[in-house]
Amino acid sequence: MTISIRSLLHRPTAAHPLIDHPLVKRGAVVLDRRWINLTLIAWIFIAAWYIGQRWTAIQWLSLGDTDDNMRLMQVRALLAGQGWFDLTNYRLNPPTGFNIHWSRLVDLPIVALILLLRPFVGNAEAERLACGIAPLIPLSLALIGLGATVRRLVSSLAWPLAIAVVLVTNVALGMYMPDRIDxxxxxxxxxxxxxxxxxxxxxxxxxxxxxxxxxxxxxxxxxxxxxxxxxxxxxxxxxxxxxxxxxxxxxxxxxxxxxxxxxxxxxxxxxxxxxxxxxxxxxxxxxxxxxxxxxxxxxxxxxxxxxxxxxxxxxxxxxxxxxxxxxxxxxxxxxxQVSPELYTSWLANVREAKPIYKHPLRSAAPIVALPIIGLLGALFATWRARRTPSLLGWTCVALFTAFSCLMLLWQARAGPAAQLMAVPGAVALAIAMLPWIAGPRWWPAKLAAAAMTYVLVSGWFMTLAVRYLPIDRPNAYVTRVNRATGRCLTIPAMQPLNAIPAQTVFTFVDLGPRLITLTHHDAIAGPYHRNGDAILDVQHAFSRSPEEARAIMKRHGATLLLVCPNMAESTNYRAKAKNGFYDQLAHGKAFSWLDPVPLPAKSPFRAFRIG
The missing domain is CATH 1.25.40 (Serine Threonine Protein Phosphatase 5, Tetratricopeptide repeat)
Known part of the structure; x- marks a missing residue:
């Protein structure tokens, strides 16, 4: 199945009239011999493009995921002198802190970038730039790994196709976007x-x-x-x-x-x-x-x-x-190893931990398109290589691609891995279609055939299709929840909270990591399973009676209650705990032990002093 430079350069001239041109031959040799350098150059341009495209988000420190916020907090703690092997976050559930089960390994490039940039732009800007640049660093290794695979199994000139396919993956590429520092x-x-x-x-x-x-x-x-x-x-x-x-x-x-x-x-x-x-x-x-x-x-x-x-x-x-x-x-x-209660109330409801077939078609179809195409391509390439030395390599790739597809039936979070593992098979299909692309004599027809092939073998057609298909479109309620959640996580929403003296804030589990990242306040919990008791305490406080809520808040030393109406987590408390503390609060009931704290008129939050 492997196509060498020699075979590509010695196709019949009738089918490829430009293949014997000296410039074409010289370019092919450069593509082959300097492929790692050229891959890194392409990565630099890709990184620069996404940093420029997302510059505003970088400046607003748009760490959209709770894990990204916790990663930055872990880096800050290390730079502030916390022990190398002490990964407790003392800003959550003070004074004992919150057990984070990660390692320092991923902290290192972020720390290095902050230390490198801090003398020139100051600490705050160094943090923003580090969070924007660091996620793109491993993308270079991913591109080199995939490039090496397609060079060995498809063609020594096929590595640019691997880059092109990666650039239209909808979930895999998202793991390398600026501010995705997890x-x-x-x-x-x-x-x-x-x-x-x-x-x-x-x-x-x-x-x-x-x-x-x-x-x-x-x-x-x-x-x-x-x-x-x-x-x-x-x-x-x-x-x-x-x-x-x-x-x-x-x-x-x-x-x-x-x-x-x-x-x-x-x-x-x-x-x-x-x-x-x-x-x-x-x-x-x-x-x-x-x-x-x-x-x-x-x-x-x-x-x-x-x-x-x-x-x-x-x-x-x-x-x-x-x-x-x-x-x-x-x-x-x-x-x-969480309790049955926590599994039922929280872990079993994590969307990315559910099988792909339990997700709406609008989000699932673009994820599975490329893995299916890649698996078909890998099986096709394995069959074509059955009498060649590349059979063993293609068998390994086909097994790994099939395994990645099966993992999607376990958890949707396997989507990024499945898409990346599908790249070699997709590239093999693209190369197999070269005669069809080169067939037309009219150059616009050749370009149209190449574009169609790219859209098909990369699975991009499904991403484009769901934008216009009337399936699983979010309704007004979902849109309102997403908008409320997004507003509460922003710097403009959080900054006014710094005008309130630093204290321990009782708030939603999903809001805790962002709160401690953008303000000087401490919080009680974040969505991390090793701290199940704190998560359950937050859930119990918002779901049970007002008396129990106050007792739980007092036990944690919280002196400020902060809620974000219509945030996704809040809708669970209202839907599953009718007449519970949060449901009563959301319906405007006043409590003698809660004193409203004035916030700016456009603030999405409601704050109360806990008495």
Whole structure:
């Protein structure tokens, strides 16, 4: 299936009249030999475009997600002198603080940018610029990983097509937009490098890339643990089929075990050094080390008979599974380990954690279009490569693409990974359509065919289609809720709150992280499962009787109540707790222990002193 430069440059001149032109040949050689440099140049232009396009949002510090706000708070705490391994956020649920289960690994580029820019523009502007630039950094690695994959399997000149497909992904590209400073972009970049390593013809290099990329991702978080496990399974399958893959297997085992151990030693917080199931803790560190040791032993043994290798690999897999189940039975259920009440009232309602088929067609269709196309392309390319050396590489890509599509049936948050994993298959389809594109003699027809191919194989047609199809359009109620939520999270809305003396504010769970980021006030909770008791306290206060609400607020030392009418979270309290405290407050009932606090006339908030 692989198309070399030589084959491209020596097509019949009747079909490609310009292919023998010296400038074309020279350009093709440059595209091949300098592809990494050219990819980085393209990335610089892409980054500059999005920074310019979103400059206003960068200046308003539009960290739309609670995780982005918490990431900035984590960076601020580090720069203020908080311990490297202490990731407690003391601005939430004071005085004990809020347990954040992340690592410092993703903080480093943000910290570096702030320190670099601060002497020139001041701290506040340095923060804004760092939040705008940092998310785009891992995009360069993602583009290089995908470029390497399509160069090896499709054509040495195909890497620009991979960039073009990535640029129209609706959810994957969103993970790299300015102000999206959470860790997902880095993990997705590691996933792209993982696929490149799986199809790397150099065994040792490929194994090291997969092992280190998996270890890096695990050191950040467990979101892509299933993909790391799948990558390890594919490398083991390659060895089971061909004992000559022992070098790749040994390099993978050493880099995975060593990289994960180094990630734990360097970045695991104090709170992650106990037997928890939701991060790289001793639970997963020991499991990865056991698995790596067994894989290394298999690589050194490498019996000649395929049947023996298969049996040995199955036994090793059984040992790892038994070790995990017997040593850490508490981790066989949900890794968050939340109470049944919290799961029912909160975690089960997280939209991105629901399967893709439970989402409205208007939002689901653009997400799944590219993964389906990419899977079809990968299967088509695998079939075409059945008698070529690239068969093994395409088999790995097809397996990984199929696995990514299946993950969408588990959680919609798998969408970005599924879209990126679909890029090689989509590019393969585009290259296969080159004869049809080059067929017309009239140049406008060629360009129209190329544009149509791009729109189809990239899945962009679905993103364009849903804009005009009368399906699942948000109604007036949803629009009002979204508008209210957006207003309350802005700097103009929050800044007047700084005129009130700093104190502990009792507010919605989803408002807490943004409040502590933009004001000098402390809050009670944020949407993070390790702090389930605080989340339940907020839910109970707004849902139960006014007497219980006051007692909960007093217990947390809150002296100010802040609500955002019609914010998404508030609608839950009104709908599910009729005549509860918030429902009564929303209907205008006054309470003797609440004194209204004056706010600007256009403020979307209502504030009360708690007596």
């Amino acid at each position: 860790h997902h972009g880095w993990q997705l970049a590691m996933l792209c490098l993982t696929v490149a390593g799986l199809c790397d013809p150099r065994d040792a290099r490929g194994g090291v890339i997969v092992g280190l990329a998996s270890a890096y991702s695990l050191s950040i978080g467990l979101e892509l643990l299933p993909y790391a496990a799948m990558a390890g399974a594919i490398i083991a399958l390659r060895w089971m089929w061909d004992a000559g893959e022992r070098t790749r297997l040994a390099a993978y085992a050493l880099s995975l075990g060593g990289g994960t151990a180094a990630g734990f030693a360097g970045f695991a917080s104090y709170a992650n050094r106990v037997m928890r199931c939701d991060a790289l803790t001793p639970v997963y560190l020991s499991t990865v080390v056991v698995a790596s040791a067994l894989l290394l032993a298999l690589a050194f043994w490498s019996p000649r008979r395929r049947g023996v290798r298969i049996a040995a690999a199955l036994v090793a897999g059984g040992i790892v599974a038994a070790f995990f189940a017997l040593a850490f039975p508490q981790c066989l259920g949900r890794p968050e």
